[in-house]
Amino acid sequence: PKVVTLPGDGIGPEVTAAAVEVLREVAPDVLIEEHLIGGAAYESHGEPFPARTRDALGDADAVLLGTVGGPQNSPWNSLPRNLRPESGLLALRKALGCYANLRPVRVQPGLEHLSPLKPELARGVDILIVRELLGGVYFDGDRKIEGDTAYNTMRYTTHEVERVAKVAFWAAEQRRGRVTSVDKANVLEVSELWRRDVQALRDRAYRSIHLNHEYVDSVAMLIVSNPSRYDVIVTENLFGDILSDLAAVIPGSLGLMPSASLGDGAGLFEPIHGSAPDIAGQGIANPAAAIMSAGMLLRHGLKRSEAANQIDRAVALALRAHPTRDLGGTADTETFTRGVLDALV
Amino acid sequence: PKVVTLPGDGIGPEVTAAAVEVLREVAPDVLIEEHLIGGAAYESHGEPFPARTRDALGDADAVLLGTVGGPQNSPWNSLPRNLRPESGLLALRKALGCYANLRPVRVQPGLEHLSPLKPELARGVDILIVRELLGGVYFDGDRKIEGDTAYNTMRYTTHEVERVAKVAFWAAEQRRGRVTSVDKANVLEVSELWRRDVQALRDRAYRSIHLNHEYVDSVAMLIVSNPSRYDVIVTENLFGDILSDLAAVIPGSLGLMPSASLGDGAGLFEPIHGSAPDIAGQGIANPAAAIMSAGMLLRHGLKRSEAANQIDRAVALALRAHPTRDLGGTADTETFTRGVLDALV
Ligand SMILES: CC(C)[C@H](C(=O)O)[C@@H](O)C(=O)O
Ligand SMILES: CC(C)[C@H](C(=O)O)[C@@H](O)C(=O)O
Numbered sequence: 001p002k003v004v005t006l007p008g009d010g011i012g013p014e015v016t017a018a019a020v021e022v023l024r025e026v027a028p029d030v031l032i033e034e035h036l037i038g039g040a041a042y043e044s045h046g047e048p049f050p051a052r053t054r055d056a057l058g059d060a061d062a063v064l065l066g067t068v069g070g071p072q073n074s075p076w077n078s079l080p081r082n083l084r085p086e087s088g089l090l091a092l093r094k095a096l097g098c099y100a101n102l103r104p105v106r107v108q109p110g111l112e113h114l115s116p117l118k119p120e121l122a123r124g125v126d127i128l129i130v131r132e133l134l135g136g137v138y139f140d141g142d143r144k145i146e147g148d149t150a151y152n153t154m155r156y157t158t159h160e161v162e163r164v165a166k167v168a169f170w171a172a173e174q175r176r177g178r179v180t181s182v183d184k185a186n187v188l189e190v191s192e193l194w195r196r197d198v199q200a201l202r203d204r205a206y207r208s209i210h211l212n213h214e215y216v217d218s219v220a221m222l223i224v225s226n227p228s229r230y231d232v233i234v235t236e237n238l239f240g241d242i243l244s245d246l247a248a249v250i251p252g253s254l255g256l257m258p259s260a261s262l263g264d265g266a267g268l269f270e271p272i273h274g275s276a277p278d279i280a281g282q283g284i285a286n287p288a289a290a291i292m293s294a295g296m297l298l299r300h301g302l303k304r305s306e307a308a309n310q311i312d313r314a315v316a317l318a319l320r321a322h323p324t325r326d327l328g329g330t331a332d333t334e335t336f337t338r339g340v341l342d343a344l345v
Numbered sequence: 346p347k348v349v350t351l352p353g354d355g356i357g358p359e360v361t362a363a364a365v366e367v368l369r370e371v372a373p374d375v376l377i378e379e380h381l382i383g384g385a386a387y388e389s390h391g392e393p394f395p396a397r398t399r400d401a402l403g404d405a406d407a408v409l410l411g412t413v414g415g416p417q418n419s420p421w422n423s424l425p426r427n428l429r430p431e432s433g434l435l436a437l438r439k440a441l442g443c444y445a446n447l448r449p450v451r452v453q454p455g456l457e458h459l460s461p462l463k464p465e466l467a468r469g470v471d472i473l474i475v476r477e478l479l480g481g482v483y484f485d486g487d488r489k490i491e492g493d494t495a496y497n498t499m500r501y502t503t504h505e506v507e508r509v510a511k512v513a514f515w516a517a518e519q520r521r522g523r524v525t526s527v528d529k530a531n532v533l534e535v536s537e538l539w540r541r542d543v544q545a546l547r548d549r550a551y552r553s554i555h556l557n558h559e560y561v562d563s564v565a566m567l568i569v570s571n572p573s574r575y576d577v578i579v580t581e582n583l584f585g586d587i588l589s590d591l592a593a594v595i596p597g598s599l600g601l602m603p604s605a606s607l608g609d610g611a612g613l614f615e616p617i618h619g620s621a622p623d624i625a626g627q628g629i630a631n632p633a634a635a636i637m638s639a640g641m642l643l644r645h646g647l648k649r650s651e652a653a654n655q656i657d658r659a660v661a662l663a664l665r666a667h668p669t670r671d672l673g674g675t676a677d678t679e680t681f682t683r684g685v686l687d688a689l690v
Pocket of ligand 1 (some may be wrong): 531562
């Protein structure tokens, strides 16, 4: 099988290199091909998602992404919107047809003290957020600034709602069987359609799932004040952007959060943390999320759950033995990665 | 001066009655006129914002609102959208022209233990969220369900952005002089306009304010992991809906959270908690937020800051002496209210 890696910007290259080392170890037959994305791609090809990268995806079985984007004051941020690093990411998601972003939020036993929440609230949290990734206000429809007025259109179709809801129901079947669908149906027509279609699909094909509907503002509260009430959360693109980042702080370090984006073709796997330009190039970034993303790649992208489990176990051990700075330890990227490699088998 | 009260649904009538008692005590000359809104108005007039209520606002100096909305399974929720309780609230905001929703989030010294956050994170938090309340995806523009597709339009004009940003800058001048403007300018044109106009206004007329811009997903993280970094937050309607509710959990009880919505005419003052149908009519609801909203009404609506300070001090004392159930105490609505009245002077 072929895996395309897109290291990207900031600490992306360092953490991707670490993940690739681990990937090679547990799946030596995988062919790895590296390409450019984001600001790095703009610098050498004048666009954040160059044709060469797009072409390489054609026969890929999975894509491992680092991070994209520069510092706040980067000149990249004043480029026309379609040339900015983030546009490369949005174009990549679209090219791959990845409509379902999976974000597991798990508080590792013994690491509750890292959470900003009280330990009794953080303990045992195990949520899977499924974010729709191609539609809503992110879609390519009517969007413009016209004089003193700006517009964006939020749009969903039944087809888009159903395909991501299926992923959520399927995931819930492997978990505790509960799905919370999040919307703003008291205000938005788009949410009315969303709620109606998710419920209809459940009633038609997933009767064993316990489905409920909650408003996004209420979920923002409850995910902090009572996170254990959630199993799988499914929601539209913008709400998912906000809620998945919010939930990601519960375990206490973004350095621990992988993600998978699935669709009809090759899946996209990436740590959720940003490009952290302030520590880029110093060899001190925590590569755990990138390595765990490689684990998700093996599980969901290449259907190798044995290898994925191997990685998960090794990362859990390395986190205890060699905590990085963001976890209050002193291990650098190399030491942590070595720790994972040693803990494999 | 004339104050219109709109008790609304659920615990609205109980907490509003408590707030009115306190209001009468500190401002005996105020004329109080009660009217219907929400589900209660629908039941007796067939609409959630009846003409009689609208007419009464004409010569009002301020409006004190309770809460609107029924339980999840209420038949109100299957009415056509324009007849639902929430539509009454949206119509009320519009009729009053209240474009700036002010939500103070303050952790009272000694009550840090109520927060879901670790006490060291909750301590000293003092944020003012200014939410734009009439525009964005809430505005009355293009919105429809057409077969299998639904649309909503997000819209902002420079005029709408500037008037709410002014409120934020003005508020920051009385506080620590820092404003964080929240958007999603890496994806949305509407946010690009927002960011541009907020910055231009600052550069033109509020040079003493320290302004920075952050993405909504990042703020959702930081408001939990590091809430003390914020002074005033200003943002558009939907982001404000989510972030203000999120921030509201930090003090530990929604029962402590008042709000003020200001515009060109009479201001609207209301507790942020919901109608809590499960405890409605039992006389056990915590009226602190409604009473504090009456305090904001005196301060911002009637410009009587002395009376407002009186209320704030009395509430702080009553919270210690007579905590209600949501605060781990046993006081009912009447006992707490009596406690506030006794602590006045
Ligand atoms: C960078 C940005 C376009 C992106 C998004 O909003 O989808 C990011 O926030 C994310 O969640 O991956
Ligand atoms: C009830 C609903 C329409 C309302 C809103 O979204 O504005 C509520 O959530 C609020 O924040 O006051």
